Amino acid sequence: MKVLDRRLNPKSKSLGNRQRFVRRAKAHIREAVGEALKRRKVSEVEGSEEISIRSKDLKEPSFTFDRERGEREYVLPGNESFRPGDQILRPPSSAGAGGAEGSPDGEGEDSFVFTLSKEEFLEIFFEDLALPNLAKRKLKKMNSPMLTRAGFQSEGPPSKVNKIATMRKSLARRIALSRPKLAEIEALEKALAEAEKAGDEKRAAALRDELHRKRTRRRAIAFIDPIDLRYNRFERKPRPTTQAVMFCLMDASASMTEELKDLAKRFFMLLHVFLTRHYREVDLVFIRHTSSAMEVDEDTFFYGRATGGTVVSTALEEMRRIVKARYPVDDWNIYAAQASDGHNFRDDMPSTLRLLDQHILPICQYYAYIEVGDDGLLDDGERMSVLWQGYEQLVARHDNFSLAQVLEPSEIFPVFHDLFAGPERAA
Template identity: 30%
Template structure:
């Protein structure tokens, strides 16, 4: 008998298809909510989906609260499949229904995103060579799994050792390998062209950036990450927060941190420049700085300094520089005006204004539509 779990594969695949269909329909919703953030593990994102129930005649009119309806059918609250099931015993100490989670590969989610927003694929600037571990099993190593043991090599080694140590007796030609004689097939590392990219997310965390503004930033960062991850073989992400000063932080802090104080955007740009110069040479990396702010820079002089860093130092290194201005009650929004005035329709610089969550998908589209 074939295993039931194997036969189930078809039904499971079909269910996942249906869920993906739903996901496609609901993508706009996800593009405006932070629901998927933090659900990523490696290259997989687990997405909570509501149980898909067949509609049935059931009780529950408008006046039907509590009473018998709330009493629960037999089997509820037992972690069991619905009734009609054949005497299935649950272990009985857990709540009944767990929301389902369906795992979707980043590539797949990115593909949905690309279709939804009409994004072109990115052509990496040139081919960057990185050393890649692993590859073909053409080498020999003294350690490894038994399944990769090289029998002849091992014995040749043992023979050499036997002869060298003077134990060899032609009358009794016995060769017994000891652990040090074992030889195994091994991977050989070699240079391989690989496309790599680094994203630098810079966020203004001055007092005027509220929770909602940060949420909009989170959503944009998540989706641009997702897209770029699907376009490059390897991705690194750098997070920078700034008020009047800039510092590099981890992802957790980036989204949680609550700072206050003035805003000096140039501090972030300078830090970004330094990090890129130090760790991500432009001839090996595709570089994508993103800056999120409510556009209320401290002084016109600092804005001038920003433009200088961009023009002279940052822009020549990067694939694209993106500035997203999220609207806040306190923000003047002047910075975007200044950028647009300075660059106009620039090849490398792209700016977007996000009024509210509804505007997030459009901003993401603007950032990614150039295929750079």
């Protein structure tokens, strides 16, 4: 009898099965993810999610009897007062007698609830999204080297010993130095024993001599010598990465109510998660503006409080300054996303439009504008906010400029999806 402790064995052996399952159920899961997203808070965008999908489509068919047809006879336990010949009204199919032929597979599983991990959730969430027009490729600073195999080396840590290469060297050396094999020695020993038995002293002496010589040689030549050792060699290879920077511009003025800010933040939150996940090398620049603009860090951008008037051009000016200072246009793919409620100081519009038209849009790969809230919405659904009207003139002239509106949280994902749907959108 053997008792083995398997508790330390690797867990989640069925990870591969799970991946296949998620893959299989993807269509349903995506639907469910969309549903789930509506209920989420900003701070929860990045988290695991319990979703439920209909299991009907995941059911594996087999040849089974139709329970509503034919005659059956079966035995049940626990008779209380029945007599032979009694007739019982058929119970509703799920209860009572129905269980008698219940398949062990379990019937009546309508929806199938399970938890997606954060990874799986985001995987599905951002599937088929991409930054458009990643055109300018340039080797970025060497900060993302990749380890690649590069042959063998004769020194290294024991954990990297390459057994095959080592044994090959050892074998070659043993053959070259003609190290006697164990079988040879055994054969000699046998011959010696026979010779001794036969009393052939002369032959025995010769054999003994030979044996001694071979044994010494065998001892002198090691089976594995330090010079045989070979180690796997790895080299750090710089990986070419595409440089990209995303400017996030947000209106933080007083007209942006808490709800509107929440909408805008949700959008940027998505953008942030999407970029950090899919483009690890993307630089993010956060600019928030009231009547003046300021580059801020992530935390301040999402959680800071500041209010004031609204002058959009300040933000664009700030962006232009940063591009000039840090992101040479020839080397960088530049993206921008702007969120606002559509208000702007009227006198500022001409300079805003000029900045966009002449300076910002020409250097951007893609510029997305999201208008939140229904302030600018007329009764007939037409958008009449200051910014929207101004921007609409530009859309015709610039392919890389998109406008979208978001009225409530549930729309954020579809809008986001539209803005970044697949690499072919910009074509």
